[in-house]
Amino acid sequence: MTIITPSKTSSLGRLNRILSGSKYSDARYFILVDENTYSHCLAKLISNVEQLQSAEFFEVPVGEECKDIAIAQQLWETLLESDADRNTIIVNLGGGCVSDLGGFVAAGYKRGIRYINIPTSLIGMIDASIGGKTAVNVGASKNQVGFFLQPEITCIHPAFLDTLPDEEIFNGIFEMLKTFLIADPEKYHQLCEIILSGTLVVLPEMITACAEIKAAVVKQDPEDRSIRHILNFGHTFGHAIESFSRQPGQKPLPHGMAVGIGMVCALYLSVQKLGLGQEHLEYYRQVASKLVKMPQYSLADTEQILAFMRQDKKNADGEIRCVLMQELGAPVIDLPIDENELRTALLKIQ
DSSP states (O other): OEEEOOOSSOHHHHHHHHHTSGGGTTOEEEEEEEHHHHHHTHHHHHHHOGGGTTOEEEEEOSGGGGOOHHHHHHHHHHHHHTTOOTTEEEEEEESHHHHHHHHHHHHHGGGOOEEEEEEOSHHIIIIITSSOEEEEEETTEEEEEEEEOOOSEEEOOGGGGGGSOHHHHHHHHHHHHHHHHHHOHHHHHHHHHHHHHTOOOOOHHHHHHHHHHHHHHHHHOTTSSSGGGGGGTTHHHHHHHHHHHTSTTSOOOOHHHHHHHHHHHHHHHHHHHHOOOHHHHHHHHHHHTTTSOOOOOOHHHHHHHHHHHTTOTTOBTTBOEEEEEEETTEEEEEEEOOHHHHHHHHHTOO
8 A cells, every 4th residue: 555645745746656657557547526525626636637637436425424335336336337347446535434435335346446545634634544444334333334455545635625624624633633642642742732722733744644653553453453443542432422413303423523522531431440640631621622512411312322332343242342541652452341431431521
């Protein structure tokens, strides 16, 4: 897998040079976009990457709604009708939902074709576009059906972030906080100070640092059997909180913000079970509150959230398992957590 990270030369220019090579001389390209990236990003991509100027494109709905097996089937049928063969490459131009869906379609079509991720969201640049996880949702449960297939190339072009509203930037910031919490405490504190200053700037070097951390972990554990679990810090709670927020009568939360809230729960349990300093929980809570309003859950709410947590892919032997933090930069994976402890953590978010 090749990752094109930000530098003094254009990432899209470097992608064009790679695709001009003999390795891709027989390639046929299909570009997957959502409604937003069709409007704001597709023209910029094509004008900078000559090799994609004759590509066909597919447009799907924005957000989690596109990660549906019915939409995947429509894309497979379109590929078949277009006589797409094993030399076909799907180019995913969008955030994490687009890369999840496009990678899933690529992994299933003719038992696997190549795909390229060009993330347009911050959360995509630092997390979703790297690592080879592809998936669609089943009902209200996220990412329950999928494949492992590494992208041929991930091309990170930070200029696409200029098209995003603040909420989408905040989503990615929470994944950055997670990455630095588990692997680089110094950069974690640097990012926290930027957030607390009220002048939030996404530095290209921080995007690169996150991408490199994710790639290094994935290289050690490409199929998510062991050490890669550290990347799920806050996610056992976060995925369940996100799914709960999509229930009738609730305000939907995007993935990054749900994970940001989930990290409060994980840090609370880290204090209670592993002796992490209380000051780390309070500091993080202060930082996170600058980006998202902390919810207050009732006991009835916690029961619904627990129902989603019981479906988490990392569970084993009938136990809900979480990643907790012994010290900043020292995560501990696969810790079984009692359901009463999970309820308490959810009630202690505020």
